[in-house]
Amino acid sequence: MDAVRIQKDEGTRFLTAALPVQRSIVKDGKPVIQRAIMLNPLKGSNGKTYAGVFTSESEGKRPNPNDPEQKSPTVLIPIADVFAMVLGNPSIDGLMINPWGQPLILTRKALETINAADEKIKKEREARAAVAAARQKAVESVADRLMHIADAGITGAIVGDVLGVPVEFKEREELASDPVTDLRGFGTHNQPKGSWSDDSSMILCEADSLVKQEKLDFADIMENFFQWKMYGKYTPSGESFGIGNTTASAIMRYSASVPVLKCGLTDEDSCGNGSLMRILPFALLIFRRGHTFDASDREMLHEASALTHAHPRCMLGCEIYSLMIRSLFRSIGVKDKAAALQEAINDVDLFYRGPLALKDEENESEEDKKSDEEAMENHRAFVKDYDAVRAEFGAYSRLTDIASFAELPESEIKSTGYIVDTLEAAVWCFINTDSYKDCVLKAVNLGGDTDTIASVAGGLAGIYYGRGSIPQEWRDAVIKKDEIAEIIASFQKKWIA
Secondary structure, eight states: OOHHHHHTTOOOOOEEEEEEEEEEEETTTTEEEEEEEEOOOOTTSSSOOOEEEESHHHHEEEHHBBBTTTTOOEEEHHHHHHHHHTTTOOTOEEEESTTTTTOOEEHHHHHHHHHHHHHHHHHHHHHHHHHHHHHHHHHHHHHHHHHHIIIIIIHHHHHHHHHHGTTTTTTTHHHHOOOOOSSOOOOGGOTTTTTTOOHHHHHHHHHHHHHHHHHHHHHHHHHHHHHHHHHHHTTTSSSOOOOOOOHHHHHHHHHTTTGGGGBBBBGGGOOOOOOTGHHHHHHHHTTTTOOOOOOOHHHHHHHHHTBOOOOHHHHHHHHHHHHHHHHHHHTTTOOOOHHHHHHHHHHHHHHHHHHHHHHHHOOOOOHHHHHHHHHHHHHHHOOOTTTHHHGGGGGGGGSSSSHHTTTTTTGGGOOSSSSHHHHHHHHHHHHTSSSSHHHHHHHHTTOOOHHHHHHHHHHHHHHHHGGGGGOOOHHHSSTTTHHHHHHHHHHHHIIIO
């Protein structure tokens, strides 16, 4: 039966004992000739009636042993149609294959069994095809997202900034009674709807420099910062607003000819979120075309932070966020966001022998501990502030277990301009929502430093959910959206695509 089923599935045709017939019928009041195939049934030795079919012309030409003079006209008919004809005719008891040779009889029940098996296989095949199609669609979706990863991340950050600007510094309780659900205008800074602040301006300063210089040039980036602060370049209205004190001080130090990597402030009171809010272009450089991530990338991130914020805590916060961006990028179509964030934290923890690594170290042999020390010495060769940065890991201890951190109530999440608070708030909003829109709205409605928290969260969400997840009406409302899109596209083309 399996052989017959396979041939049926492949569309094989039987030479069937049958006659082409035609008859005149009336249809719509007009005579019509109807053509059909009429089976020429055979009687079996058991007295039952069968449709006779032959697997080849030679079989069809064999003489009937009971009546050598009998000639059976045959018609080539697909096996599936023969089955249907037999099962549709209650007077026929089954199928007789090669009746003049060594006949094989398939009863009606056997035909039904073959049909059922064939239907099951058909459904399984359709299911496999559907899975394959879904996988292909996912691959195409992933490919599209990777081709536009800079747009997804940077636009995600800028739109988050735009959403938060009108309500910056508002208390959480105030926003609870009047939550942000869509873009607004004016408000705190009296700027029209679609306006972006220092977060986006500095991101654009950096991205544009990386495009025009075709290399990482911190001096050129600082010059762009100076042009932004003093002359309103890279702003929505020709005037900068919302600039933080630490960032402003660093830019003025640059204008006084302080070396660019010495411009950032190093005191603990300068641990604001001003470098975290603009670190995204450097995070994207980590997975630039043709590059393999290594320890020098960590040093690059630290130096990028130090342009304005040189305290090791700020450097580490920028590194953690950047590795989260990298891990989310690598996880597209592969793993969920919680696993991706935990992977990033584990990476940083292992590199600096943080609390997770130290906990494992309790059960390590002396040989393993020695190996760890050698690894740390190697890391120090690439990261000049290694020990100072390592000492700050405790400030981010709540992020070492993403699953537990995600379960914290909102009351445990602070939304201030302190870099640790900002990073925690952004991650908490991202991990506790399921879309870009919900993520940035949740971030804004925490109150406080709304534009920066929504911008940092928007970078994560944009990377993970893709550019298509950012509401088009929000993108369209961004002031100078075409100029921004041109910078982003050039950055993507030069460094990522």
